[in-house]
Amino acid sequence: KAGRVTLQIDTARFPTGELVGSLVRSNTAAIFISPAPPPALDLSTPSPGDAARFLTQATFGPSSADITDLVKSGYNAWLTAQMALPATPQRAYTMADFAAFNNGGQGMLLNGIYPYPGGPHRQAAWWKIALTAPDQLRQRVAFALSEILVVSDQDPTVNTWQEGTASYYDGLVANAFGNFRTLLEDVTLHPIMGVYLSVIRNGKATFDSDGNQLSSANENFAREIMQLFTIGLNELNPDGTLRLDATGQPIPTYDQQTIVETAKVFTGWGFFSTDGARNFRTTGGNVPNDWLLPMLLYPEQHDDTAKTIIGGRFLPAGQGGTQDLKDTLDE
Numbered sequence: 152k153a154g155r156v157t158l159q160i161d162t163a164r165f166p167t168g169e170l171v172g173s174l175v176r177s178n179t180a181a182i183f184i185s186p187a188p189p190p191a192l193d194l195s196t197p198s199p200g201d202a203a204r205f206l207t208q209a210t211f212g213p214s215s216a217d218i219t220d221l222v223k224s225g226y227n228a229w230l231t232a233q234m235a236l237p238a239t240p241q242r243a244y245t246m247a248d249f250a251a252f253n254n255g256g257q258g259m260l261l262n263g264i265y266p267y268p269g270g271p272h273r274q275a276a277w278w279k280i281a282l283t284a285p286d287q288l289r290q291r292v293a294f295a296l297s298e299i300l301v302v303s304d305q306d307p308t309v310n311t312w313q314e315g316t317a318s319y320y321d322g323l324v325a326n327a328f329g330n331f332r333t334l335l336e337d338v339t340l341h342p343i344m345g346v347y348l349s350v351i352r353n354g355k356a357t358f359d360s361d362g363n364q365l366s367s368a369n370e371n372f373a374r375e376i377m378q379l380f381t382i383g384l385n386e387l388n389p390d391g392t393l394r395l396d397a398t399g400q401p402i403p404t405y406d407q408q409t410i411v412e413t414a415k416v417f418t419g420w421g422f423f424s425t426d427g428a429r430n431f432r433t434t435g436g437n438v439p440n441d442w443l444l445p446m447l448l449y450p451e452q453h454d455d456t457a458k459t460i461i462g463g464r465f466l467p468a469g470q471g472g473t474q475d476l477k478d479t480l481d482e
Contacts, residue, residue, distance in 0.1 A: 155173065157173050183394070202221040211282065230288070239290065241277060241317040244276035245272050245275075245317040248268070254271065255271030256268055267313070273317050289324060302319060312442045314442065319341050338380075339417075340420070340445040342441065342443075342446055345446050351420060352420075372414075373416070377409075377413070382404045384404060386402040386404055413460050455468060458475070460479055
């Protein structure tokens with residue numbers, strides 16, 4: 152009666168249910184009808200309850216004084232003041248905690264000293280900023296972005312280079328009130344994202360002397376930038392409900408071939424370096440990998456063939472990796 156169905160598939164090996172799924176009757180239609188506009192809402196004088204609810208969502212927790220101030224100033228004044236505050240940098244706080252408390256760091260101990268900060272230092276920085284930094288709205292937005300544009304300490308390389316991971320988070324903080332297209336490019340070219348979703352050192356397809364393909368571009372980032380970071384799996388109506396085709400089925404935003412084509416866009420990017428001895432795969436001499444500066448394009452490793460990406464946009468052959476990247480992120 153409520154329009155909900157649960158389906159359970161039992162097998163001999165899993166008699167209590169190997170696959171279980173819940174289905175809900177769709178509340179959308181093939182033709183979208185705009186809902187009525189919402190009633191007018193007075194935002195000029197919030198009540199203490201409304202102020203507390205708002206600040207619980209917009210900060211990491213308000214004090215009684217914060218609630219009183221918002222009731223007096225109103226939402227607009229509070230938002231304007233918050234957006235004018237400078238960003239509190241996680242990387243600087245991480246390195247300060249590392250300098251003060253050299254415990255839980257990374258690398259081989261030398262005379263009881265770790266050469267690189269570890270997870271405890273960055274976590275201490277995150278908590279200090281969340282609890283004490285004045286730019287609470289910016290930090291809360293950056294935290295929300297970090298749950299969409301995800302990198303994770305579960306990756307051993309990300310976990311090892313915590314200064315770079317803090318630098319990545321600072322990019323979310325800096326772009327919290329900015330342009331999403333700018334944020335998307337900064338995220339794409341950051342080496343921490345590069346290692347987490349296999350952009351860095353993602354080379355073009357290789358072939359043997361007989362023309363047999365030996366390798367292909369890694370599809371990890373190409374899939375996630377569409378599925379998680381931007382458009383999602385299916386087309387949506389303005390109210391977030393699924394768009395349906397004439398048969399009542401969801402309309403996919405892309406298919407596997409789109410992923411294959413888009414993966415070619417994200418080839419040829421490696422660690423930034425001015426060292427002439429360095430190449431796409433290795434570090435020149437004793438120069439460590441740069442986990443702070445945006446990745447560098449190595450043109451010889453970029454797939455410069457023609458590509459058809461999301462929305463059927465055609466990228467001509469030979470225009471180079473930088474233009475391929477720009478066109479794809481613009482789309």
